[in-house]
Amino acid sequence: MLSQKTRYTIRALQHLSDKYRQGPVRLDAIAEAQNIPRKFLTVILSEMVREGLVISHRGREGGYELGLDPVDIRYGDIIRLTRGSLALVPCAARNAHEHCQNCLPEAECRLRGLMLTLRDEMAAMLDRMTLADPIEVEPPFEEA
Amino acid sequence: MLSQKTRYTIRALQHLSDKYRQGPVRLDAIAEAQNIPRKFLTVILSEMVREGLVISHRGREGGYELGLDPVDIRYGDIIRLTRGSLALVPCAARNAHEHCQNCLPEAECRLRGLMLTLRDEMAAMLDRMTLADPIEVEPPFEEA
DNA sequence: TACTATCTCTACTGATTAGATAGACAATAG
DNA sequence: CTATTGTCTATCTAATCAGTAGAGATAGTA
Numbered sequence: 001m002l003s004q005k006t007r008y009t010i011r012a013l014q015h016l017s018d019k020y021r022q023g024p025v026r027l028d029a030i031a032e033a034q035n036i037p038r039k040f041l042t043v044i045l046s047e048m049v050r051e052g053l054v055i056s057h058r059g060r061e062g063g064y065e066l067g068l069d070p071v072d073i074r075y076g077d078i079i080r081l082t083r084g085s086l087a088l089v090p091c092a093a094r095n096a097h098e099h100c101q102n103c104l105p106e107a108e109c110r111l112r113g114l115m116l117t118l119r120d121e122m123a124a125m126l127d128r129m130t131l132a133d134p135i136e137v138e139p140p141f142e143e144a
Numbered sequence: 145m146l147s148q149k150t151r152y153t154i155r156a157l158q159h160l161s162d163k164y165r166q167g168p169v170r171l172d173a174i175a176e177a178q179n180i181p182r183k184f185l186t187v188i189l190s191e192m193v194r195e196g197l198v199i200s201h202r203g204r205e206g207g208y209e210l211g212l213d214p215v216d217i218r219y220g221d222i223i224r225l226t227r228g229s230l231a232l233v234p235c236a237a238r239n240a241h242e243h244c245q246n247c248l249p250e251a252e253c254r255l256r257g258l259m260l261t262l263r264d265e266m267a268a269m270l271d272r273m274t275l276a277d278p279i280e281v282e283p284p285f286e287e288a
Numbered sequence: 289t290a291c292t293a294t295c296t297c298t299a300c301t302g303a304t305t306a307g308a309t310a311g312a313c314a315a316t317a318g
Numbered sequence: 319c320t321a322t323t324g325t326c327t328a329t330c331t332a333a334t335c336a337g338t339a340g341a342g343a344t345a346g347t348a
Contacts, residue, residue, distance in 0.1 A: 003334095003335070003336085004335075004336065004337095005335080005336075037336085037337065037338090039337065039338055039339080040336070040337055040338080043337085057344095057345080058343075058344045058345055058346095059344055059345030059346050059347095060345065060346045060347070061345085061346070062344090062345070062346090
């Protein structure tokens with residue numbers, strides 16, 4: 001699962017992407033439009049500023065705006081930033097690789113083999129899509 | 145991330161798959177070969193018995209064996225059983241669907257749209273692979 | 289200058305979950 | 319009938335997650 005924080009991050013960035021080149025957007029405006037707890041959002045956006053994805057302006061008329069063109073922000077990058085890795089197991093991470101606890105030697109671990117393939121497929125998709133891409137929305141499922 | 149429990153489950157099932165039709169395998173044998181804490185493995189295997197994936201035999205000469213042919217156990221199924229869902233956000237689960245907290249209406253949520261597509265790609269792969277499939281193992285990455 | 293609106297940072301808290309274990313119980317082969 | 323094996327429920331601990339508190343910094347503006 002993506003953490004709530006990662007989900008908030010993605011939605012906040014999508015919001016900023018929609019307002020790109022329209023001047024800074026206030027934190028409260030994002031929080032309200034995206035239904036994100038205000039205080040939590042300050043933490044999230046400050047991190048994005050530190051990472052360079054977002055630029056902030058203080059004081060009156062302040063707010064946030066994307067620091068890069070939406071076309072240059074890939075979903076894969078956002079997830080890597082907030083979660084460290086795209087992989088579903090630590091030993092299958094290509095960037096933030098870590099050994100798993102209580103595992104077999106990596107050279108013989110079939111779970112790792114499988115998860116590496118899966119990670120690569122996920123990465124292919126998430127690195128193809130950027131904040132600039134339109135995303136088709138699906139109607140909610142029927143209730144069970 | 146897959147929980148440690150899910151990872152143990154997959155490796156335990158792979159182990160049983162390797163010994164399919166060779167008689168019951170004792171819990172200790174699995175725990176030792178797969179480097180899984182013994183007591184924890186009892187919990188895991190009991191669950192798999194309840195789910196019907198594994199058959200147990202008590203007493204002397206007892207142990208565990210797969211309850212289905214390996215070719216009929218898909219990785220997707222194992223993950224759905226242990227984790228509830230393949231999706232990375234609750235609202236993108238096709239089986240165990242739940243609404244997300246603090247989200248937009250599902251009908252307009254682009255995060256959900258994206259995650260549904262990703263879920264479907266992941267499902268396609270994980271439901272194509274079964275315990276019977278050979279999995280290529282990759283050499284460990286170089287240390288950083 | 290000083291006032292106010294805005295973002296920034298560090299620390300903290302409370303709830304939940306993950307990982308693992310304990311220990312009494314049940315069944316089966318020999 | 320006993321040693322061996324799996325079953326079940328409860329429990330513990332530590333980590334993580336989600337969110338909040340609150341003092342501080344900065345910028346525009348009167």
